Amino acid sequence: MAVEERDPHSGYLTTGHEWNGIKELNTPVPRPVYVFLLLTALFAVVYWVLMPAWPVGRTYTKGLLGVDQRTAVTSLLRDAAADRAAWTKRIETADFAEIQADPALMQTVRDTGRTLFGDNCAACHGREAQGGRGFPTLTSQSWLWGGDPADIAETIRVGINSSHKDTRTSQMPAFGRDKLLDRQQIEAVIAYVRSLSQATASQGGTAPPIEAGREVFAGNCAPCHGEDAKGIGAGAPDLTDSFWLYGGDADSLYRTLMHGRQGHMPTWEGRLTLADRRILALYLTDMRRSTP
Amino acid sequence: MFGFHYRLERHALRFVLAVVLVAGIGGFVEIAPLFTISETVETVPDMRVYTPLEVAGRNIYIREGCYACHSQMIRTLRDDVERYGPYSLAVESKYDHPMLWGSKRTGPDLARIGAKYSDEWQVAHLVNPRDVVPESKMPAYAWLARTPLKMGDLGLHMAALRRVGVPYTDEMIANAPGDAYGQASPDSPYAAGVTKRYGDATNVRAFAGQPGHVTEMDALVAYLQILGHLTDAAHVQQAQAAQ
Numbered sequence: 001m002a003v004e005e006r007d008p009h010s011g012y013l014t015t016g017h018e019w020n021g022i023k024e025l026n027t028p029v030p031r032p033v034y035v036f037l038l039l040t041a042l043f044a045v046v047y048w049v050l051m052p053a054w055p056v057g058r059t060y061t062k063g064l065l066g067v068d069q070r071t072a073v074t075s076l077l078r079d080a081a082a083d084r085a086a087w088t089k090r091i092e093t094a095d096f097a098e099i100q101a102d103p104a105l106m107q108t109v110r111d112t113g114r115t116l117f118g119d120n121c122a123a124c125h126g127r128e129a130q131g132g133r134g135f136p137t138l139t140s141q142s143w144l145w146g147g148d149p150a151d152i153a154e155t156i157r158v159g160i161n162s163s164h165k166d167t168r169t170s171q172m173p174a175f176g177r178d179k180l181l182d183r184q185q186i187e188a189v190i191a192y193v194r195s196l197s198q199a200t201a202s203q204g205g206t207a208p209p210i211e212a213g214r215e216v217f218a219g220n221c222a223p224c225h226g227e228d229a230k231g232i233g234a235g236a237p238d239l240t241d242s243f244w245l246y247g248g249d250a251d252s253l254y255r256t257l258m259h260g261r262q263g264h265m266p267t268w269e270g271r272l273t274l275a276d277r278r279i280l281a282l283y284l285t286d287m288r289r290s291t292p
Numbered sequence: 293m294f295g296f297h298y299r300l301e302r303h304a305l306r307f308v309l310a311v312v313l314v315a316g317i318g319g320f321v322e323i324a325p326l327f328t329i330s331e332t333v334e335t336v337p338d339m340r341v342y343t344p345l346e347v348a349g350r351n352i353y354i355r356e357g358c359y360a361c362h363s364q365m366i367r368t369l370r371d372d373v374e375r376y377g378p379y380s381l382a383v384e385s386k387y388d389h390p391m392l393w394g395s396k397r398t399g400p401d402l403a404r405i406g407a408k409y410s411d412e413w414q415v416a417h418l419v420n421p422r423d424v425v426p427e428s429k430m431p432a433y434a435w436l437a438r439t440p441l442k443m444g445d446l447g448l449h450m451a452a453l454r455r456v457g458v459p460y461t462d463e464m465i466a467n468a469p470g471d472a473y474g475q476a477s478p479d480s481p482y483a484a485g486v487t488k489r490y491g492d493a494t495n496v497r498a499f500a501g502q503p504g505h506v507t508e509m510d511a512l513v514a515y516l517q518i519l520g521h522l523t524d525a526a527h528v529q530q531a532q533a534a535q
Contacts, residue, residue, distance in 0.1 A: 029294075055321075055324075055325030055328065055329060057328065058328055058329060058330045059329060059330070059331075060325065060329055069368040070368055070379070070533070071533075072368070073368040073369060073370055073373060073379065074530075074533040074534065076370045077370055077373060077374070077534075078534065080370065080374075119375060120408075122425075123409055123413060123417070123424060123425060124409060124410070124413050124424065126424075126426075127426075127427075132423070132424060134412055134416070135413070135424070163407065259501075263410075263412070264410035264411065264412060265410065266407055266408060266409065266410060270527070271377065271408065
């Protein structure tokens, strides 16, 4: 280590190091740095007093302000709910028809419904409720479980084939896998079912045995889908219209008959409030009205 | 006034040791109390452990780096709670080793994704996210449905988890491969053992839709479907706080 020497120009001592003739001044730490250090230390002391800070055995000092993130978010949520209470109360208690007749309230339903739908329903049913393979469209006139606001609200509440105790259930058996029908019977019933919805069912080289399919249908499918295949009651779809949940081509129908279908819609009772579910039911009804 | 420091910083090794010591004090003061303060991890009686299939799914979740884009931590913020559900409690990741809280949300938070969507949706979405969410930028994981799940080593994974505090019994560890198979094959003789060892609330079903053929897709979907459902504590706490 070199001897200490004083820089003649500035009057400060040097650090004693020398790099290629360049020496470093040993200037004192600037005063603002000391001031800042002192301020942060003071801030810490104040913070310890006001906020939760020091561990004391199995507990900790709670601070004079009593700040707690959990109570803070709870009270924020409560305030927000109170702000909305004026109209959520009406959504919860009023008749669906009464709400639909109130343009101001319906505007709120549209705004809130769009967010709720996007966050909870769009993943399966699509952003515009258009649906997709295995996930029904919600814009058509064809509703398996009823399209009234009350029916929709109930479907949202309990779900379909869900874990809810009042769940709606719909079970298309695996006719092929469980050996209830053989391959020929399945192909026959597919030909028959396709002939119902398509006026000109394509007749290939080997004509599909539509008549044989009619018998298979009467014996196996009619109990749920009805003698006329228009569906009876909830769950079993009308097979004569143009809506196909899992596809109406021969390959898709073969899969449906072979492996069965147990479409699952979750229950939303524990996840969405009563007002939320009723808003969604109204939102969907309103959307269908405005689409031709 | 700073003579001591002036001398200290002139000796590299001593200075490094001093830095480590001071930083260590900070760490000790912040971390050590978490092990003594009683309310750090809530005590809830209904907290259940991951089944072997869910452990396998969790390992796949880690392997594929899902945590890089999905958090599992609902913060104590109003918008978080209104979108995802009750804020996360420490006890909910009590048996997560390592925890997968994450800090980045390119995709949504998954802490309460369980039972929000159907198995069919989860499978369709993992095979190709664009099929169900056109605007999604998530990569496709279609091969999971084609890759048979390796179940032979699940007992070892669970034994390792037991070493860090997850209360698996010897019976659970010994039956791990059979239970993993049974949870995804509801009609097989192995299914009964799953509910017997892990409780009636356990999801036993063909998650990827092919009973008897257990793939990595089954494991991952089984894991996703249990997220947020290991205990009801968070929902109970929110209901109590609201009153």
